[in-house]
Amino acid sequence: MIEVAGLQKRFGDNTVLRSIDLRVARGEVVALIGPSGSGKSTLLRCLNLLVVPDGGTVRMGERRFDFGGGDALPGTGALAKFRATTGMVFQQFNLFPHRTALQNVMEGPLTVRRMAKPQAEALARELLDKVGLSDKAEQYPSRLSGGQKQRVAIARALAMQPEMMLFDEATSALDPELVGEVLGVMQSLAAEGMTMVIVTHEIAFAREVADRVVFLRDGVIVEDGPARQVIDTPRQDATRAFLSHFHRQREG
Structure with a gap:
């Protein structure tokens, strides 16, 4: 479903991603963890070309882009169509x-997919119900909590009927008591077989929900393996050091 090879990204003199190789199978849930500045969010944004890599290849489904061989990005319309296959939820x-x-939630189906308004509204109401917000359909964002806003954002991404979902620290801007309601929606999507790549600091969630955990540091994948194996018995010293605080919390 997703295949990245030799991916590189620089911002000025700062190399953020160093020859990243990553594969995600259809229906797989992969959690990206690591310290701030390790390249997790940049990698996620490279997947749907919100950030353009400086080298390597990106394949999403049937679409492949080569950033070492001089391939040009598609035009605006084609790029929007490509991104429509990938739902993205931000901080x-x-x-x-x-x-x-x-x-x-209706906006994407109406303007991008040219769906008729009755069908778009029916889809939007179905998705708001899916994220537990059917009773908030007529509310404006100013009347919603942070957790409710993020669940609307997830419903909005799902309204494009994407082939895969990307989550970039979707709970980091939320008060602690609201995190669980958003993670619950993400867990339901995983259970339904949605292909997902999740950048998260919620280590317990990654351990329970992800199929694989990928640990990044300094723009390099240090460790990649089954979620519980990486989190419970990491093989690399850097991974152990990063997770030591989490393990102390669990033991306490």
């Missing part, structure tokens, strides 16, 4: 403040 919710939750 910040980025909802339209002047539109209700229902209207926010």
